[in-house]
Amino acid sequence: MEKELETTVCEERIFESLYRKLSKSIHDFLYYKYGSNCNPNDTTQEAFLKLWKNCDTVSPAKAKSFLFTVANNMVLNHLKHEKVKLNYQKATTKTHTNVSPEFIMQEAEFLEKYNAVLANMKEEYRVAFLLSKAENKKHKEIAELLDVTVKVVEYRVHKAFTILKEQLEGFSIK
Known part of the structure; x- marks a missing residue:
């Protein structure tokens, strides 16, 4: 032991x-x-x-x-x-959606039109709009980035929104 x-x-x-x-x-x-x-x-x-x-x-x-x-x-x-x-x-992966092919086609067409309108828009409006809506930046942040006042940013975003509403049927942002 x-x-x-x-x-x-x-x-x-x-x-x-x-x-x-x-x-x-x-x-x-x-x-x-x-x-x-x-x-x-x-x-x-x-x-x-x-x-x-x-x-x-x-x-x-x-x-x-x-x-x-x-x-x-x-x-x-x-x-x-x-x-x-x-x-x-x-595990089965979802290979289908409940979305109709017609909707998918309409969505693609709308996206093309949206991109075309954005491309033809004045750069100052487009930049302010995309920074605000696509990147979720606050107007104050955009103003600092672009070296303009907050009121100018508000105007540019509003103007871009107005152009999009005029040229795209059914356009709205929440």
């Missing part, structure tokens, strides 16, 4: 002895229980690596139990992960 307390798995000769004695048994256990899909060679090696990392907390008497438990848990975790991946792959 005293000899057991003095030796630890961290000693190279004991670890090597455990490896020689148990590695084939762990490999065979994993292979027979889970098959070759669980990669028993790698799992056995990883179990021994975990033993080495925890060598100061695992006594030589409990090393066998530790190794089998760790190896088994590694395989179970791997299988669980594979199941999650499989479920994710099986």
Whole structure:
């Protein structure tokens, strides 16, 4: 009993002895229980690596139990992960919408018209409008960026909005 307390798995000769004695048994256990899909060679090696990392907390008497438990848990975790991946792959992705093809076509046409009106708009109106509506900047921020007053920004955004309403049927912003 005293000899057991003095030796630890961290000693190279004991670890090597455990490896020689148990590695084939762990490999065979994993292979027979889970098959070759669980990669028993790698799992056995990883179990021994975990033993080495925890060598100061695992006594030589409990090393066998530790190794089998760790190896088994590694395989179970791997299988669980594979199941999650499989479920994710099986999950149906939405490939259709409730929107009619006619609506999609009208939306594309409207976007083309909208971009054309914006392109033909004076730059000062377009810039103020896009900063306000597309980038959600406050009028004060826009005024600082453009080096103009807040009233000028308000006028430019309003003027751009008016041009869009005149040239685009059904245009409104909330």
